[in-house]
Amino acid sequence: MILGIPKFPGRRTRALPSPVPPGGTVAEAVGLRVALGRRTVLDGVDLTVRAGEVLALVGPNGAGKSTLLAALAGDLAPAAGEVRIAGRPAGAWAAAELALRRAVLPQDAALSFPFPVAEVVSMGRAPWAGTVREAEDGAAVAEALALTETAEFAGRPFPALSGGERARVALARVLAQRTGLLLLDEPTAALDLRHQELVLGVCRERAAAGAAVVVVLHDLGLAAAHADRVAVLHGGRVAAAGPPAEVLGGELLSRVYRQPVEVFPHPRTGTPVVLPARNPNPDNPPHLTGP
Structure with a gap:
């Protein structure tokens, strides 16, 4: 397996995915509980992922965001509840079939061998080999390189790139996969302002x-500006989910992040702007509320 893309035998026998109409359910978690070792990371999570929407998962460190993403990808088996992808339990899909329906960007895109960037991006096309959509390979790779502004170093070895460049190449690999469900874990973490927006x-x-x-x-x-819906995770549960303007309130965020927060509308767009409430007197820091 390279960058999350395994080799798939018997591709020609697989049924290709059908498009989901806008607003239709692509994936969902129902009563989801996930335990890692003896610790329950997610407990009683219900969440629906819809076609035509960007859903942002936010919350403090340890809230369960990455675990929920992995569960939605079918990469983590739940201790209770269920994840469904395209109407079927995630565990009922073979790996080859699942790779046609969802693409996953992990936090760390590690690659030991000095493959050229273009070859790394082309790995995203592996699930479609032997299908009628294999003919899209060249166009899909070229489009992904252009969208992520990585075409200029397509011939450079992947390990020679900066952290931000590697992050964009890893995203290009996911985009080249051309699935109906994209699951991206902190894709902006290593990026500058321009490339976060890109x-x-x-x-x-x-x-x-x-x-x-x-x-x-x-x-x-970023979540407020770009997401159609936001799910705020806290203590392994969804504390709130909905449009950013309805969910990202100062009271909820202050409690969840244990940090006083101010939320006000952007003067031009009306999008919620979220900032920590900074004390004008640094010698008297604000009291942090409990969990």
Whole structure:
């Protein structure tokens, strides 16, 4: 397996996925509980992922965001409850079939061998080999390189790139896979301001084209500006979910993050702007509320 893309035998016998109409359910978690070792990381999570939407998962460190993303990908078996992808339990899909329906961007895109960037991106096309959509390989790779602004170093070895460049190449691999469900874990973490906006703009474009996009974000401002819906995780549960303007309130965020927060509308767009409430007297820091 390379960058999350395994080799798949018997591809020609697989049924190709059907498009999901806008607003239709692409994936869902129902009563989901996930335990890692003896610790329950997610407990009683219900969440629906819809075609044509960007869904942002936000919350403090340890809230269960990455675990929920992995469960939605079918990469983590739940201790209770169920994840369904395209109407079937995630565990009922063979790996080859699942790779046609969802693409996953992990936090760390590790690759030991010095493959050229273009070859790394082309790995995203592996699930379609032997199908009628194999003919899209060249166009899909070229489009993904252009969207992520990585075409200029397509011939460079992947390990020679900067952290931000590697992050964009890893995203290009996911985009080249051309699935109806994109699951992205902190795709903006290593990026500068321009490329944060570029990446989330690409997410919006994919959603507008009919895909379902789930993205883990730490920057609440980015979530407010680019997501159709936001799910706030706290203590392994969904504390709130809905449109950013309805969910990203100062009281909830202050409690969840244990940090006083101010939320106010952007003067031009009306999008919620989220900032920590900074004390003008640094010698008297604000009291942090309990969990």
